[in-house]
Amino acid sequence: MAVELVRGQNHPLPGARLEIRVSAAGPVVAGATLNDENGRMREPAWIAHPAQPTLPGLEVSRQAAADHRLAVDLDALPAGVHRVNVLLALPVGVGGPLNFGAVAAPFVAVTGLDGTEVASYRATGLGAESAVVALELYRRHDSWKVRAVGQGYAGGLAAMLADQGLPAAEELATTITDAVAAGMVRSVAAPPPRTEEDRARREATVGGAQGAAGAGAATGPGNSGTDASASASGDFAPQAHGQPGAQASPAPGGSAAGGGRIDYQHPGRASAPSPAPPPGEDGAYEPVAGDASGWSMDERLYNQIWDMFEDFARSVAAYRSAVDFAESRMEQELEKVLGDPRTRLGQAADTARTEAREKHAQLVERARGVLDRDLAQLKAESDVVEPALPPAFARWDNPVWHGYSSPMETPMAVRLGDLSLPEGVGLRIPMLVRLPLERGLWIDCGHQGSGASALVDADELRHMAAETATAIAARLAAVYPVDDFTLNVIDPAGSAAEALAPLLETGALPEQPAAGAAGVSATLERLTQRVDLVQMAVRSGATDALPPDLDTAEQLLVVHDFPHGFDDRAVNQLRYLADEGPSVGVNLLMVADREDARSYGPVLSPLWRALLRITPVPDDHLADPWVGHHWTYEPPLVPRRSRVLTQVLQQVVQARRTYGGG
Incomplete structure (x- = not known):
């Protein structure tokens, strides 16, 4: 007991x-x-x-x-x-x-x-x-x-x-x-705090997913469910999980392997009861877009997406744990048979082996049935939620972009791609990041540390990374109100000219990218000075004393060709912007390969650690803050031959000319 x-x-x-x-x-x-x-x-x-x-x-x-x-x-x-x-x-x-x-x-x-x-x-x-x-x-x-x-x-x-x-x-x-x-x-942020009402609603709506609440990735000697370079972080930096009562261990008698829901709630912990939503005609609960707590529809959708992400993670964790338990049980039964010379051979040994393998198959089948039930419910919820998303949360192929107009307020988050697990074929969860950004981004255009990128030609990989950077920059420009966002681009050697074409042709990037060492130096000097001035004004409580010509809009600096055109001073300024910039509205988006910067040695390690690494090709390098699953990240690329990005940028520029100072 x-x-x-x-x-x-x-x-x-x-x-x-x-x-x-x-x-x-x-x-x-x-x-x-x-x-x-x-x-x-x-x-x-x-x-x-x-x-x-x-x-x-x-x-x-x-x-x-x-x-x-x-x-x-x-x-x-x-x-x-x-x-x-x-x-x-x-x-x-x-x-x-x-x-x-x-x-x-x-x-x-x-x-x-x-x-x-x-x-x-x-x-x-x-x-x-x-x-x-x-x-x-x-x-x-x-x-x-x-x-x-x-x-x-x-x-x-x-x-x-x-x-x-x-x-x-x-x-x-x-x-x-x-x-x-x-x-x-390489880690996804912890979600916002969830109330008891939220937890009860999710438990009623997605049975096995919430039933798996608290299940960790199964670990045993020689079988780890985590990534050596994965951790909970930042915006994707760590935040308080806000769930002190979440999960501990399964109550005796509950097991995914047995086909029922796992109850990971500790017997000594109280949880507020909540009435279950009414079932649909087939007995399953009908998903509803925005079925989460929040003051606005956007906030409810944001919280619902986090709920889906957590349910997905914990359901898969429960399944993997059940499979590991089934394998451990089979190994123990086989070891018992083979360890005794009297039962090692003969018909009895063959029967014991067959029974052990049949038990293993039954346990795995039952666990898969529970997982499939939960994934089907989550897929149904995703099919309802995805069309209801606002532009900031939506994929580029969502019809909501066809009715786009410049927003009046900054949204609470922006979509930077999709996340999925191999067990959930076809189920993708939006990867949302809170705004304003609390951490810069690094789009890795190198072959190191990524099995998927190794299959892509080096030049094509760099081009895809530049396109990903443009798609993210365009999305940020589109979701901020008029004159609340300024885009800065450094492209010393002009290698990203093709990818930057939509920004330049529409006027969303009003000036040519900074080129050469002189352009790099001037851009970094201007943004570093802005960070210094705003920091001093905030600390002294004299924000009204800022120069009238200072651009106080959110700044995004996109850096291509690093470290070409960067001297030691520029590298130090880049590190300074990565560390201090987000707190005063200056963010960094680097398209770079760490191998290219190897000559700098460990001096750049703090820079890479300050940024969230994403990839231009689908790759399983991100981890969740609960059980450390290897999530496959899919970048937010614009569909081929689609003109949606150009049309949205034209609307951004038109709104800037009509209502802003541009």
Whole structure:
């Protein structure tokens, strides 16, 4: 029977193969340290963390996320290990909470491989601490137990590791921090806070998806559901998840493998009941566009899309978890048969093997049935929501663009592409980013780190990247009100001339792109000065003292041909704009290949980390903030031979001439 531990309490563990499930209010880093009989780490290799996620008998998540599932096989731990400490830490330098006192207490549960909870602990009482040892698995004679620890460290990871006797604690903490930060380039943001009413509505509308709430990507020794370079981040930078009560572990008896809904809600947590919406004629709930909380239709659609994204992620996580459980169960049954010489051969052995494989197939089939049911409901909802989207949220092939007119207000978000998973064929979720942008974009036009891009010719890939940049720049110009957006382009060698043609021909880009080293220098100097002036005015409370000719509209700087035409000063200015520009309305969109800038060495690493990496071809490089799925990103390219982009830009320019100062 599961127990809910208090600090210092212990409980025996029933077996060697376990999972540690973590649920937090926002992205956290999860890891585990191995200790000897004296509670000391013997070497840096005795810790599993995002930069080194796998050790013998231990595997942890490779990213910061709100939900984690850590796999433990106590029998496979290195000799001399007497303790396993489960540690949690807040990501450093990402704009999120600085200590655990500012967020809901994290929840940690020890479960069997089938999801049956053994013991759980909520790490309450934390304040200024930014790292905590949540649980300790320790050996007592010939058995293992779990103890609730809850020991926090205001000094963060470095203080925690030093307390366990690691001499190079500061260096290792920096390595972990760098690994998490590097992964933030490849992660989708956490959604806005969801109310109890929202959760209840989604649970009633999409049964299995919400039933999978809190399911993590299945992890076991040798099977990780996360990406080494994926993490929760930014606008796509981390935000508070706002769901302290979301998910922990499945209630005993609930399993996707069994064909029913999984209930990951902890028995001790209350959830507000909500009446289910009326079913349709076939018994399924009829989806409605804008069926979410919000003051306006756009806000309701925005929240509904996030709901669909989360439901999709958790439904697939539950399915993958059920499949992993079925495979683990089959392996155990086969191992039992093959491990005994008396049953290894003969008719009995063949029968046992056949039965084990049939059970595996049945469990997987049932799990797939649950997933298919949830995906069908989500697909029906997507078919209703997609046509109802406003231009800022819509694809370029949406008919809403044919009735486009310049908006009077800035929308709350803009679409930067689509996200999908291989299990959901045909189901795409809009990738929405809040406005104003809180983070710049980097369109990767190189072959490194992308399997899909390796199949495309280098010149064609660069051209597609430039077209993607133009499509995004045009969309931003279209969704901002007249004179609230200014586009700046640097194209030192003129390589993007063909892709930039729609912007120039329509007048949406009123001046030729900055060319050569002189053009790069002048543009960067002007935007850097703007950032300095606005920052000083804001800090001193004297915004009315800004020069009258200063362009206070949102600025987007599109950079092509990097690092051609850039000297050391220009590179430093670019880094400055990436770091400081978004807070005062200056954003960066770079079309670049990191390989081209290798000569700069590590000096450009902070620049790449400050930007959200997207690709000009569909590629599975983004991760969600819950379970770390590899989401396939599809860029927002304009359909071939379509004139929608040109027509929209003409409307933008016409509105600027009619109502603005242009």
